[in-house]
Amino acid sequence: MKFNTQLIHGGNSEDPTTGAVSTPIYRSSTFHQHVLGGEPKWEYSRTGNPTRASLEKLIAELEHGAAGFAFASGSAAIHATFSLFSQGDHFVVGSDVYGGTFRLINKVLKRFGLEFTVVDMQDLEAVENAIQDNTVAVYFETPTNPLLQIADIKAIADIAKKHGVKTIVDNTFATPYNQQPLTLGADIVVHSATKYLGGHSDVVAGLAVTNDEEIAEQLAFLQNSIGSTLGPDDSWLLQRGMKTLGARMRVHQENANEVINFLQNDNHIGKIYYPGLKDFPGHEVAAKQMRNFGAMISFELKDGLDAKKFVESLQLIDLAESLGGIESLIEVPAVMTHGSIPREIRLENGIKDELIRLSVGIEDPEDIIADLQQALKKLD
Numbered sequence: 001m002k003f004n005t006q007l008i009h010g011g012n013s014e015d016p017t018t019g020a021v022s023t024p025i026y027r028s029s030t031f032h033q034h035v036l037g038g039e040p041k042w043e044y045s046r047t048g049n050p051t052r053a054s055l056e057k058l059i060a061e062l063e064h065g066a067a068g069f070a071f072a073s074g075s076a077a078i079h080a081t082f083s084l085f086s087q088g089d090h091f092v093v094g095s096d097v098y099g100g101t102f103r104l105i106n107k108v109l110k111r112f113g114l115e116f117t118v119v120d121m122q123d124l125e126a127v128e129n130a131i132q133d134n135t136v137a138v139y140f141e142t143p144t145n146p147l148l149q150i151a152d153i154k155a156i157a158d159i160a161k162k163h164g165v166k167t168i169v170d171n172t173f174a175t176p177y178n179q180q181p182l183t184l185g186a187d188i189v190v191h192s193a194t195k196y197l198g199g200h201s202d203v204v205a206g207l208a209v210t211n212d213e214e215i216a217e218q219l220a221f222l223q224n225s226i227g228s229t230l231g232p233d234d235s236w237l238l239q240r241g242m243k244t245l246g247a248r249m250r251v252h253q254e255n256a257n258e259v260i261n262f263l264q265n266d267n268h269i270g271k272i273y274y275p276g277l278k279d280f281p282g283h284e285v286a287a288k289q290m291r292n293f294g295a296m297i298s299f300e301l302k303d304g305l306d307a308k309k310f311v312e313s314l315q316l317i318d319l320a321e322s323l324g325g326i327e328s329l330i331e332v333p334a335v336m337t338h339g340s341i342p343r344e345i346r347l348e349n350g351i352k353d354e355l356i357r358l359s360v361g362i363e364d365p366e367d368i369i370a371d372l373q374q375a376l377k378k379l380d
């Protein structure tokens with residue numbers, strides 16, 4: 001089955017009891033057991049729920065994994081994934097990661113004895129040099145949030161394998177439509193499904209997928225033990241959103257191409273961060289490992305122009321945290337999504353105070369561009 005067909009017919013596409021073509025919402029905390037001490041398929045909804053199972057089967061299929069796991073948020077999926085490891089284990093982690101992941105690592109996981117070395121994942125030599133005797137995994141995003149940096153998944157997974165280390169990729173920005181890390185050698189993929197997968201800014205959810213049966217068994221255990229599972233209503237809503245992922249991504253991409261063209265030709269705009277640009281550092285790797293470059297664009301205004309005035313002047317594009325929804329969203333990472341990273345570290349990693357991040361939606365592109373244009377004019 002090809003990708004778009006899988007989106008629609010994947011998971012449990014037909015309910016076994018009624019034949020319903022849309023997976024029913026099994027809103028039941030527990031399930032009747034016919035035999036005492038038997039091994040019922042369903043026992044308790046934290047352990048397993050048929051609606052959630054359909055979603056989990058679908059994401060496993062889309063990412064070419066053996067098993068998928070749905071969580072109450074992307075952060076919960078990342079937390080459960082790091083919980084596979086133990087005190088004293090060391091990780092090589094990308095320098096540009098979502099601010100909440102930085103916070104989870106520094107304020108939570110370090111307290112439990114996990115150790116981290118932060119590395120620019122674009123530098124393969126630095127990645128290999130950072131691997132120590134106690135390194136257990138390499139963790140990174142590609143494209144990254146918010147600088148859209150590209151890491152070579154296959155090259156990093158090859159280095160990791162050589163050292164007996166696992167590769168974990170946050171595939172939120174690309175989605176399985178544009179990139180499938182497990183097919184490039186990664187062991188685990190995580191998602192903030194709150195973003196493109198859900199696609200409508202109406203659900204907070206996370207997913208983890210692995211192609212390794214042993215990791216799958218451990219993740220199932222951790223999902224049940226930690227208990228940060230996705231409820232049946234949100235599981236249904238997420239799977240409903242995912243059915244149109246391919247259709248949405250095509251429009252997101254067309255619109256992003258038009259917006260990039262506009263930004264490149266507007267004299268208020270300074271540096272643009274977008275892997276689709278031929279002179280962007282990660283362009284060639286992105287072209288090799290991604291179907292297309294996606295619809296996340298970061299940029300700076302020319303020196304002296306007021307980023308705050310610009311984002312507050314927009315009338316159609318929402319000034320809001322999050323991304324990947326049908327509506328265009330804009331934000332200033334230093335103040336919003338990456339505010340939990342101390343300023344000096346943020347600046348060191350290249351996230352300037354004035355950096356603007358735009359998630360291009362699927363509105364008519366003329367309207368998105370007209371809004372950008374009118375807000376930029378206010379800076380004259």
Ligand SMILES: Cc1ncc(COP(=O)(O)O)c(C=O)c1O
Nearest residue numbers: 073074075098145172192194205
């Ligand atoms: C790349 C990335 N990973 C993980 C997360 C965490 O996801 P969630 O907000 O669903 O917890 C986010 C955003 O929140 C993100 O942008």
Ligand SMILES: N[C@@H](CCSC[C@H](N)C(=O)O)C(=O)O
Nearest residue numbers: 098100145321322323336337
């Ligand atoms: N205030 C939230 C930040 C949410 S950021 C959401 C998303 N990852 C994005 O990058 O837009 C927090 O403190 O967690």
